[in-house]
Structure formats: C-alpha cells, structure tokens
Amino acid sequence: MTRHYNFCAGPAALPTAVLERASREILDYQGRGLSVMEMSHRSSEFIAIAERAEADLRALLAIPANYRVLFLQGGASLQFAMLPLNLLGKGGSANFIQTGIWGKKALTEARHLGFECVVAASSEANGHIEVPPQSTLTPSADAAYLHYTSNETIGGLAFDYVPKVDAPLVCDMSSDILSKPIDVSDYGVIYAGAQKNIGPAGLTLVIVREDLLDQAVTPSPTLFNYRQLAEAGSMVNTPPTYAWYLAGLVFQWLQEEVGGLEAMREINQRKAQKLYAAIDSSDFYSNPIAVRSRSLMNVPFVLADEALDAAFLREADAAGLLNLKGHRSVGGMRASLYNAVPEAAVDALIDFMADFEQRKG
Amino acid sequence: MTRHYNFCAGPAALPTAVLERASREILDYQGRGLSVMEMSHRSSEFIAIAERAEADLRALLAIPANYRVLFLQGGASLQFAMLPLNLLGKGGSANFIQTGIWGKKALTEARHLGFECVVAASSEANGHIEVPPQSTLTPSADAAYLHYTSNETIGGLAFDYVPKVDAPLVCDMSSDILSKPIDVSDYGVIYAGAQKNIGPAGLTLVIVREDLLDQAVTPSPTLFNYRQLAEAGSMVNTPPTYAWYLAGLVFQWLQEEVGGLEAMREINQRKAQKLYAAIDSSDFYSNPIAVRSRSLMNVPFVLADEALDAAFLREADAAGLLNLKGHRSVGGMRASLYNAVPEAAVDALIDFMADFEQRKG
Incomplete structure (x- = not known):
C-alpha cells in the first residue's frame, strides 16, 4: 500500500488518517x-453520526445559532440554480462579483433561469489576475444578494478581504472552506461542494442564515x-449518508489532529508561501496572479518552455507527485494545496521542480 | 469484525464481497x-471506472443502444421534479398509476410544479393491497408519459405485469431494479435511487430513450x-465518484458472483417465497397483500398482537437480524430482501420467527 502526494484540484486528497479509519469501519461500524453505507438514514446510529458531524462543523467554524447547516446533493453547481430560486422570491436582482470561471457559471445559471443579474464588479479587464478592491464594488440598489467566489480554483485567484455591502453576502467557498477561520456572521449564505476540503464528491454544504x-x-x-x-434536517429524502459520515471524520481530524482552523491556516500559509517563493525565485517557473490575490489553495504556474510540460508531468507522476496538470481551459501546471495535502508534499514538489529546472531549464 | 443480517429498506445491505474489495482499495486504488475518492472525475483512471460500470450495467440489463444511462445525484425524489421538467416541454399531461406512497409523491411533485396530472389508475380504493390490472388503465389522450412505481417499498406491493399504453412508460424502479431481467425497450425512462440494489445513497440511475x-x-x-x-457523460459537474465506483463493483458482483439477473431472480423468488410461506402458514404473522401483487423485495408483516412488536424487534436485533421495523407510516414489521440479502439471512429470520411465535404466540 502506497500513498502518493496528490495535488488534484478536486475531487482532491483526503487525510490518510480519515481513510484508514473508514477502511477499518467499512464492513462493521463499531461492532x-x-x-455506515447500509444504515437507514433515520436509524439512531446514523442520526448520531449526522448530528456529531454538524456539531463538529459548527464548532470548527463557530457557526452562530441563527444559521442552519444543510447537507445536500448536486454539487456547488446545483446551488447556482438553487440560490436565485431560494433568494429572489420577493423580488430584486442577483448581484455578482466576477473573478473567474466559477463565478461566471453562477451568474450564467441565474441568468439562464430568467433572473435579473447585475455585475457589481469584475476582474475580467485585468484577465482575472487581481481581485477588484472593495472601493470598486457597485451593487445595484435592488440587490437581493451579492454573490462571489472566495477562491477561484482554476485561476488560482482568492479574495484577501470580505466584501462589505448592504445586501446579504452569498459566497461559494467550495475550494477554501475550512482552510482558515472565517466570521460566518459576515455572510447570508455560504456553500461548498465537498470534494476539496470536506469529503468525497456527492455532498454539498450550505450554511444559511x-x-x-x-x-x-x-x-x-x-x-x-x-x-x-432545514426543517427536515436535510432529510426530505435520503441524504448521501456515506459522504456525510466521511465529512464528519474530516471535521474530527481537523479538530483533533490539526488543532482547529487557526492551526490549519498557519500550515496552509506556510505551504503556499514556500511554493510561491520557489516559483518567484526562479526564471523558469512563473505565476501570473497579483501577490495580494494569490490563492493559498490552488497554485497555477507555467514553465518557461511549454514544450517541456509533458516531460514535467510524466516525471512528476513517476516521482509520486500526482495530478499537477493545469485545468484544460488554462494549460500549464496547477498544484492544489488543500488541507489534506501535507507540508512534506510541498517540500517534495519544490525539490522536484528545482531538480527539473536544473536538468531541463 | 461481524456482519449481521440486515433487512433495512434503504440504505440497504451491500454485498460483503463488494465492501471487502472497497476496503482493500480505499487507500490505494490498484497501486x-x-x-478513488481522491481522483479527478476527468482522470483516465476514473473514466475507466465509470465506463466499465456503465458497460457492465448495459450488459446486465441488455440496455439497447438507443438508450442513454445517466449517473446522477439527488435521489429518486429529485426525479419526481426532473421528469415533468424533461418530458412536458412539448405539452401534454403527466399520467400516473397510483399504488402507494412513492407513486403519490411523484404525482404530488409534478402537480406542485404546476403540471397537468392525470391518475390513470389507482389501488387506493382497495387500500393498496392489489395492483390495478391492465384492463383498468385509462390514460388520457394527451398523456406525454405514464408513470408508475414497479415496487412500492413501504406497502410491499409490486406490479406483476408491465403496463401497455401508447404513451412512453416511465418507471420508478428504485426498489426492484436489477432484481430480475427486464425488457428495457418497454420503457421510455427507468430511474432508481441507488441505495437498495445498486450502491450507496447519493447516486441515482436514469436510463432514458x-x-x-x-x-x-x-x-x-x-x-x-x-x-x-447525456452529452456530458453525466459530468456537467463533478459526479458522485465513489458511489459510482461502488455501483460498478455491485454490477461486477452481480455478473461474476451471482451469474446475472436470471440467476438473481431465481434466488430472489426463492427467498421471498420461503418467507411468504412461513407467514401464510402461521396464524401469528400476516401479510395483507394480494398474492399476485406481493413484492419480492419488501415483505411487510404484522404480529397478531401489536403489544409484542417491541419484544420482537429487540430479540431479532440481539439475534443479529437487523432493521425489521416497518415504516413509521405503516407500523408492524418489514423484511427487505434485496439482492445483497443472502438466502441464509431469510432462513435465519424464518427460524427466529417460528421460535418467537412458539414462545410468545
């Protein structure tokens, strides 16, 4: 049994300790x-698992009592439809800050469903390399909510601030939830597909005021x-029980092994800073994002000579550094450094990059 | 590690061999x-898993080439909304045969969304103890489709025939898909939540002409x-990859261990006939369903004295016979005998029932 270093953008690495525990329990949960896959979602055993997961998530994020936590299906992409359908019934428009591909998908779906959509700010003019500052946000007077994507997984662009507007803030945190502490009370709705920092694909978290x-x-x-x-405890019908259980194991790992989100942030900052430093100190590797808008979770970079891309990826894979290929819409490389990617993985990647540059650069 | 006999109605028992293989591969898939949970859904490894699963399902059900297979999220209940929204865009009404709670939910959701709904037949007058015969079906002339539930999980009522009507037939097969061979070409759409005969909750199969x-x-x-x-291979966004993989393992188990759906049907018939025979030969246990409409998958039964229900369930659980409690809307007992419930489980249940009757009856 070998565990390689997995830099996949999602579905992404899970903590080895979580998978080991899942493996031990998969045939027989606690005697x-x-x-867990074979339990009724309404059984006392599963209800205990579900409630523990929610309680641990509430503790990790310090979720106030006036917020509900939903464990849903469909991915963040289904929320692109569910959000306007849940929030625009009393009128008003959906406002968006556009900083990349995922934010654009959210806007496109709301518009596809016939809702009035307003672009309150966009980094499109700069090629999505720097997040629009607070001072440039121009939400419409009738905004029922302002939607933004805190971390653009494909572009590697992240907000370094929480927008302040009158309308409720709706945030797609799919690729940076649980990577650091946040103040939930800043938001009307937070949502996230599980397959980056939460658990396996097939589960979506929604935290709603x-x-x-x-x-x-x-x-x-x-x-x-x-x-x-909310009233049905996310069980209007059968929820994705096994993914919910695994998310709960990840929450326990974050609390007990990592020591909470402040500790997680320190580790994530160290990992990303190391990799950006290695890129910036090289003439061979480069990252285009403005320093203040760089993602701690997804680090895209290109080689000076695109013709070396295939060799880089092949040799990295052979060295046990998996899934470094950039998104097909962008090309180049991308190292995703989610919570479950250990610091040793980043060290190994940096060593490999230096060696590759020396041999081929 | 102990594996008890699990009669849960869903999420339900999975084949032990499937869970054993999943356990072996959960940290490191084939070296x-x-x-699998940590793989990009667009990686060559996962695409191979996904395509193999679809190919094996197509082989098991002999799905014709002019049908697409979708691996979705949301459960059968989300299909209650997706079906009218996919099939009524050119007008016409949704027609339904009502034989129990699940069929009623499908109708209620279509009506909730504002569509014209017609009840083409119903067993409500007989208390859902016998499926309406073919001769009583009266679909409307403008029917865009006729929906029915081949097996009502809660009532324990199953169709013993495939309705013949002019409109495309849409069938909720959540609780009896893969329990026996079917002729897919009889149907316009077949759909099923995974958590009975396919795999873990969080995956929904749709087979559509x-x-x-x-x-x-x-x-x-x-x-x-x-x-x-269909055009995106069920990957408009990230699918529930691990559930898809597990479904694939169940399909392999059905083909390689069981020997296909004809063999599975023989086993399922034997299991159900044994249990119904034990019930029918007793004055202490009873099942209300007309013999021709009895489900092979879900066998509800009541004790002559309701006051003994709690003792029956407690003693059964202690004997390793799990989850025999009937649905809260019906009461009594229910033994679900899905594919993964072995014949030995039914034998053990029958022995326990006889012993309990002798002691308490």
Whole structure:
C-alpha cells in the first residue's frame, strides 16, 4: 500500500488518517455488524453520526445559532440554480462579483433561469489576475444578494478581504472552506461542494442564515427549498449518508489532529508561501496572479518552455507527485494545496521542480 | 469484525464481497497511490471506472443502444421534479398509476410544479393491497408519459405485469431494479435511487430513450437537463465518484458472483417465497397483500398482537437480524430482501420467527 502526494484540484486528497479509519469501519461500524453505507438514514446510529458531524462543523467554524447547516446533493453547481430560486422570491436582482470561471457559471445559471443579474464588479479587464478592491464594488440598489467566489480554483485567484455591502453576502467557498477561520456572521449564505476540503464528491454544504429561508420563488422543486430542507434536517429524502459520515471524520481530524482552523491556516500559509517563493525565485517557473490575490489553495504556474510540460508531468507522476496538470481551459501546471495535502508534499514538489529546472531549464 | 443480517429498506445491505474489495482499495486504488475518492472525475483512471460500470450495467440489463444511462445525484425524489421538467416541454399531461406512497409523491411533485396530472389508475380504493390490472388503465389522450412505481417499498406491493399504453412508460424502479431481467425497450425512462440494489445513497440511475431527450421545459436548471447530462457523460459537474465506483463493483458482483439477473431472480423468488410461506402458514404473522401483487423485495408483516412488536424487534436485533421495523407510516414489521440479502439471512429470520411465535404466540 502506497500513498502518493496528490495535488488534484478536486475531487482532491483526503487525510490518510480519515481513510484508514473508514477502511477499518467499512464492513462493521463499531461492532454493529453493518457498514455506515447500509444504515437507514433515520436509524439512531446514523442520526448520531449526522448530528456529531454538524456539531463538529459548527464548532470548527463557530457557526452562530441563527444559521442552519444543510447537507445536500448536486454539487456547488446545483446551488447556482438553487440560490436565485431560494433568494429572489420577493423580488430584486442577483448581484455578482466576477473573478473567474466559477463565478461566471453562477451568474450564467441565474441568468439562464430568467433572473435579473447585475455585475457589481469584475476582474475580467485585468484577465482575472487581481481581485477588484472593495472601493470598486457597485451593487445595484435592488440587490437581493451579492454573490462571489472566495477562491477561484482554476485561476488560482482568492479574495484577501470580505466584501462589505448592504445586501446579504452569498459566497461559494467550495475550494477554501475550512482552510482558515472565517466570521460566518459576515455572510447570508455560504456553500461548498465537498470534494476539496470536506469529503468525497456527492455532498454539498450550505450554511444559511435563518431570515433567508423564506423568500423562495414558487413553485420550485421541493428538494430545492432551503426552509423545507432545514426543517427536515436535510432529510426530505435520503441524504448521501456515506459522504456525510466521511465529512464528519474530516471535521474530527481537523479538530483533533490539526488543532482547529487557526492551526490549519498557519500550515496552509506556510505551504503556499514556500511554493510561491520557489516559483518567484526562479526564471523558469512563473505565476501570473497579483501577490495580494494569490490563492493559498490552488497554485497555477507555467514553465518557461511549454514544450517541456509533458516531460514535467510524466516525471512528476513517476516521482509520486500526482495530478499537477493545469485545468484544460488554462494549460500549464496547477498544484492544489488543500488541507489534506501535507507540508512534506510541498517540500517534495519544490525539490522536484528545482531538480527539473536544473536538468531541463 | 461481524456482519449481521440486515433487512433495512434503504440504505440497504451491500454485498460483503463488494465492501471487502472497497476496503482493500480505499487507500490505494490498484497501486496508483490514491483512493478513488481522491481522483479527478476527468482522470483516465476514473473514466475507466465509470465506463466499465456503465458497460457492465448495459450488459446486465441488455440496455439497447438507443438508450442513454445517466449517473446522477439527488435521489429518486429529485426525479419526481426532473421528469415533468424533461418530458412536458412539448405539452401534454403527466399520467400516473397510483399504488402507494412513492407513486403519490411523484404525482404530488409534478402537480406542485404546476403540471397537468392525470391518475390513470389507482389501488387506493382497495387500500393498496392489489395492483390495478391492465384492463383498468385509462390514460388520457394527451398523456406525454405514464408513470408508475414497479415496487412500492413501504406497502410491499409490486406490479406483476408491465403496463401497455401508447404513451412512453416511465418507471420508478428504485426498489426492484436489477432484481430480475427486464425488457428495457418497454420503457421510455427507468430511474432508481441507488441505495437498495445498486450502491450507496447519493447516486441515482436514469436510463432514458434518446427520442425523449429533447422535450424539456425551458428554462429549467441546467443540471436537470437529460440531453446536456447525456452529452456530458453525466459530468456537467463533478459526479458522485465513489458511489459510482461502488455501483460498478455491485454490477461486477452481480455478473461474476451471482451469474446475472436470471440467476438473481431465481434466488430472489426463492427467498421471498420461503418467507411468504412461513407467514401464510402461521396464524401469528400476516401479510395483507394480494398474492399476485406481493413484492419480492419488501415483505411487510404484522404480529397478531401489536403489544409484542417491541419484544420482537429487540430479540431479532440481539439475534443479529437487523432493521425489521416497518415504516413509521405503516407500523408492524418489514423484511427487505434485496439482492445483497443472502438466502441464509431469510432462513435465519424464518427460524427466529417460528421460535418467537412458539414462545410468545
């Protein structure tokens, strides 16, 4: 059994300790004679697992009591439809800050469904290399909410501030949730696909302030309705139980092994700073993002000679450094440094990059 | 490590051999140094897993080439909304045969979304103890499709025939798919939540005839659109990769260990017939369903004295016979005998029931 270093952008690395525990319990959960996968979602065993996961998440993020936590399906992309359908029932427009591909998808889906959409700010003019500063945000007077993407996974662009606007803030945190402490009370809705920092693909977290539960567009699909989902404890129908359980194990790992989100942030900052320093000190590797907007989670970089890309990826893979290929829309390389990617992985990558540069640069 | 007999209605028992293989591969899939959960859904490794799963499912069910197979999220309940939104864009009404709680939910959701719904037949008058015969079906002339539930999981009621109507047939096979051979060409759409006979909760299969891909209501959420999902190989966004992989292992188990769906049907018939025979030969246990409409998958039964229910469940659990409690809307007991429940489990249950009756009856 070998565990390589996995820099995949998502579905992404999970903590080895979490997978080891899952492996031990997969046939027989705590002597009950069955797998978590084989339990009724309404059984006392599973309810205990589900409630523990929510309690641990609430502790990690210090989620205030007036926020509900939903464990859903469909990925962040389904939220691109669910958000306007839950938040625009009393009128107003959806406002967006555009900083890359994922934010654009959120806007495109809201517009596709026929809602009025306003671009309150955009980094498109600079090629999405620097996040628009607070001073340039121009939400519309009728904004029912302002949506932004705290970390653009593909571009490697992250907000270095939390936007301050009158309308409720809605944030796609798919690729940086749980990477550092946040103040949940800054937000109306936080959502995230699980497959980066939470657990396996197939689970989506939504953290929603209670006063936003009752402004849904009608009629909408019952399973879209935040109020009904909240009242049913995310069990209007069968939830993705095994993914929920695994997310719970990740929350426990964050609390017990890492020591919470402040400790996680320090580790993540150290990992990213090392890699950016290695890139910046080289003439062979480069990253285009403005320093203040650089992502701690996704570090895209290009080689001075694109013709070496294939050799870089082949040799990295052979050295146990997996999934460094950049997104097909961007090219080059991308190292995703999510919570479960250990510091040793970054050290090994930096060593490999230096060696490769020396031989081929 | 103990494996008890699990009669849960869903999420339900999985084959022990499948969980054993998953356990062996969970940290390191075939020497690649990472878990299937940690792979990009667009990686060559995962694409191979996904394509193999679809090919094996196509072989098991002999799915014709003019049908697409979708691996989705949201459960059968999300299909209750997706079906009318995909099939009623060119007008017409949704027709339903009502034989229990799940079929009613499908109708209620279509009606909730504002679509014209017609009840083409119902067993409500007989208390859902016998499926309406073919001769009583009265679909409307404008039916865009006729929906039915081949096996009602809660009531324990199953169709003993495939309805013949002019409109495309849409079937919720959540609780009996893969339990026996079917002729897919009888159907326009077949769908099923995974958590009974396919794999873990969080995956939904949709098998749809190609000519039905282009009659969606617009605008609808992008992730609802069968055509777009089909063209993207179910990867418009990240699919539930681990559940897809596990479903693939179940398909392999069905083909290689069980010997295909004809062999599976024989085993399922034997299991159910044994249990119904034990119930029918007793004055202490009873099942209300008309013999021709009895489910092979879900066998509800009641004790002559309801006051003994708690003792029955407690003693059964202690004997390693898990999750026999009937659905909260019905009460009594229910033994679900899905594919992964071995014949030995049914034998053990029958022995326990006889012993309990002798002591308490």
